[in-house]
Amino acid sequence: xxxxxxxxxxxxxxxxxxxxxxxxxxxxxxxxxxxxxxxxxxxxxxxxxxxxxxxxxxxxxxxxxxxxxxxxxxxxxxxxxxxxxxxxxxxxxxxxxxxxxxxxxxxxxxxxxxxxxxxxxxxxxxxxxxxxxxxxxxxxxxxxxxxxxxxxxxxxxxxxxxxxxxxxxxxxxxxxxxxxxxxxxxxxxxxxxxxxxxxxxxxxxxxxxxxxxxxxxxxxxxxxxxxxxxxxxxxxxxxxxxxxxxxxxxxxxxxxxxxxxxxxxxxxxxxxxxxxxxxxxxxxxxxxxxx
Amino acid sequence: xxxxxxxxxxxxxxxxxxxxxxxxxxxxxxxxxxxxxxxxxxxxxxxxxxxxxxxxxxxxxxxxxxxxxxxxxxxxxxxxxxxxxxxxxxxxxxxxxxxxxxxxxxxxxxxxxxxxxxxxxxxxxxxxxxxxxxxxxxxxxxxxxxxxxxxxxxxxxxxxxxxxxxxxxxxxxxxxxxxxxxxxxxxxxxxxxxxxxxxxxxxxxxxxxxxxxxxxxxxxxxxxxxxxxxxxxxxxxxxxxxxxxxxxxxxxxxxxxxxxxxxxxxxxxxxxxxxxxxxxxxxxxxxx
Numbered sequence: 181x182x183x184x185x186x187x188x189x190x191x192x193x194x195x196x197x198x199x200x201x202x203x204x205x206x207x208x209x210x211x212x213x214x215x216x217x218x219x220x221x222x223x224x225x226x227x228x229x230x231x232x233x234x235x236x237x238x239x240x241x242x243x244x245x246x247x248x249x250x251x252x253x254x255x256x257x258x259x260x261x262x263x264x265x266x267x268x269x270x271x272x273x274x275x276x277x278x279x280x281x282x283x284x285x286x287x288x289x290x291x292x293x294x295x296x297x298x299x300x301x302x303x304x305x306x307x308x309x310x311x312x313x314x315x316x317x318x319x320x321x322x323x324x325x326x327x328x329x330x331x332x333x334x335x336x337x338x339x340x341x342x343x344x345x346x347x348x349x350x351x352x353x354x355x356x357x358x359x360x361x362x363x364x365x366x367x368x369x370x371x372x373x374x375x376x377x378x379x380x381x382x383x384x385x386x387x388x389x390x391x392x393x394x395x396x397x398x399x400x401x402x403x404x405x406x407x408x409x410x411x412x413x414x415x416x417x418x419x420x421x422x423x424x425x426x427x428x429x430x431x432x433x434x435x436x437x438x439x440x441x442x443x444x445x446x447x448x449x450x451x452x453x454x455x456x457x458x459x460x461x462x463x464x465x466x467x468x469x470x471x
Numbered sequence: 472x473x474x475x476x477x478x479x480x481x482x483x484x485x486x487x488x489x490x491x492x493x494x495x496x497x498x499x500x501x502x503x504x505x506x507x508x509x510x511x512x513x514x515x516x517x518x519x520x521x522x523x524x525x526x527x528x529x530x531x532x533x534x535x536x537x538x539x540x541x542x543x544x545x546x547x548x549x550x551x552x553x554x555x556x557x558x559x560x561x562x563x564x565x566x567x568x569x570x571x572x573x574x575x576x577x578x579x580x581x582x583x584x585x586x587x588x589x590x591x592x593x594x595x596x597x598x599x600x601x602x603x604x605x606x607x608x609x610x611x612x613x614x615x616x617x618x619x620x621x622x623x624x625x626x627x628x629x630x631x632x633x634x635x636x637x638x639x640x641x642x643x644x645x646x647x648x649x650x651x652x653x654x655x656x657x658x659x660x661x662x663x664x665x666x667x668x669x670x671x672x673x674x675x676x677x678x679x680x681x682x683x684x685x686x687x688x689x690x691x692x693x694x695x696x697x698x699x700x701x702x703x704x705x706x707x708x709x710x711x712x713x714x715x716x717x718x719x720x721x722x723x724x725x726x727x728x729x730x731x732x733x734x735x736x737x738x739x740x741x742x743x744x745x746x747x748x749x750x751x752x753x754x755x756x757x758x759x
Contacts (some may be wrong), residue, residue, distance in 0.1 A: 182604035190712075196564070197565060202562065204563070205565075208560065208571050212561040212571070212575070213572055214631045215575055215577060215578055215631060217599075218586065218593060218631075220579070221589065223600060228522070234597045240496070263540075272497070279484075280484035280488070281485065283481040283483065283484065283485075284485035284486075288483035291475075291477060292474065292478070293474065293475035293476075293478025293479050294475050294478075296478070299486065303485070303486070305493075306489055306493045307688070308473050308688040308744055309740075310688070310691055310715045310718060310736055310737070310740060311641070311692060312695075312716045312733055313496070313497065313736055314492065316494055316496070316503065316716075316726055316730055317499040317500050317503065318496055320510075320726065328749055336492070337492060340485070340490075340491070340492055341489075343488075345485065348482075372477070373474045373477040383619075386741055404582070404583060404584050404694075405694055409721050413695045419582070419584075420583075420585075420695075422586040423584050423585060424584065425590065437594060439592070442585045442588050446581050446585050450581075454573075457542055459574050463640055
């Protein structure tokens with residue numbers, strides 16, 4: 181036992197020192213540039229006057245702060261309305277997909293129903309399905325039923341479509357690792373299977389549900405193709421659809437205002453990420469890739 | 472089992488969603504691909520395999536298929552190699568590694584649209600990238616207009632956007648490698664690189680397979696980047712299949728032909744996935 185502990189100490193916990201550590205930091209710092217610089221540049225350029233955005237020499241911090249770019253965002257588009265559209269749609273999508281994925285994930289993990297494994301394999305095929313393949317018939321259906329210029333498809337597709345299967349997969353993985361003793365005790369007490377789920381499994385699934393909720397919210401918040409195809413009125417646009425449309429009358433983008441709008445859509449998500457990155461990253465890890 | 476009703480009942484919403492939003496559309500896109508459906512010109516008529524013969528003769532479609540394969544052939548290895556490299560580095564013990572992990576992961580949470588808009592400016596001829604290249608005395612390029620750079624730009628913008636996701640998958644896998652395996656190989660005198668090749672890679676091979684399947688499927692769905700960065704150009708040089716489907720379906724409203732293209736995309740993705748699954752026994756050493 182002792183020698184094993186010592187070896188472990190040598191390999192895993194040996195902190196890098198000297199030149200090796202310096203080399204590692206330098207390498208990583210250089211590699212962070214394409215990941216960090218865009219966000220920095222987006223935010224700083226959103227505060228510059230238009231002449232300064234592409235001026236030489238490039239300024240990392242604006243020489244002239246022009247906050248009015250942000251006021252311009254709200255003047256050019258019904259941006260508050262669009263922000264609210266994105267927010268409310270994402271909340272509804274999150275609510276639905278968390279509910280149905282948690283129930284479904286639990287059923288696939290814990291209840292031995294007919295055709296369970298076959299159904300699961302078929303469901304997984306949804307993870308590979310390109311959105312472009314399924315969108316044409318759904319578009320046709322929505323046009324025929326008069327629902328195309330509404331939020332209905334923008335909520336329906338992310339809440340019940342392929343993304344719900346991702347959620348189900350994630351929650352199934354969580355419930356598979358869940359201790360069985362409590363449930364067995366409850367079953368002996370005569371609780372129905374559904375009650376065991378709501379009274380025993382659900383209260384303990386909080387962290388997993390939080391991660392799933394974050395993933396679902398982001399998925400809806402960032403959705404682009406579907407709202408682009410279905411929504412035609414500026415009042416109904418969501419943020420990803422409106423961001424590319426900050427243009428002058430000739431169709432040329434107004435750089436600083438566009439970047440201000442983009443910042444407004446990114447920064448709240450960034451703040452939440454910095455505060456809760458553990459949940460974000462666990463959500464990804466939890467999809468069961470423990471390999 | 473007496474619980475099978477409850478099980479099916481609880482899984483029903485997702486199953487129904489799958490039937491109506493995945494299964495039914497796939498079946499009807501196949502059916503539509505044999506019609507001349509165009510909402511502008513009226514009803515759909517059955518035209519047999521005409522869309523497919525048109526597809527084979529369509530030189531644009533062949534160019535697009537080639538671009539799609541080039542895109543995937545660059546994106547997948549670059550993305551996976553960089554993600555694995557970063558995961559190995561960030562699995563070492565040093566101060567600040569969680570911060571680095573968060574930085575590399577952060578673009579994943581940003582919308583593709585926002586990410587692409589910002590990169591479009593960075594890559595402009597008079598944009599910051601060329602400015603900084605100029606500072607070092609080198610000559611920049613017109614990244615979005617001059618071949619072969621537009622394709623490389625689209626690939627790299629996508630790589631930076633989603634690398635963090637694969638990095639986290641790999642990190643989780645690396646943390647699962649039992650320490651004992653390294654210890655016994657150290658006694659045998661294996662160096663770090665040999666350990667990586669003989670122990671780490673085989674051990675995480677199921678994750679590599681999964682990441683490969685998901686990254687390849689994702690590579691065939693790239694859309695917003697093309698639309699916003701290059702609009703498929705210059706010429707056709709960055710027009711990939713998913714973007715070409717979008718143009719045919721929702722800009723020209725030639726839904727019949729777009730359906731035939733969509734069927735091809737579907738066959739591409741499913742075929743590659745099945746192929747990977749079939750050859751997994753040759754290099755994947757464990758079942759997940």
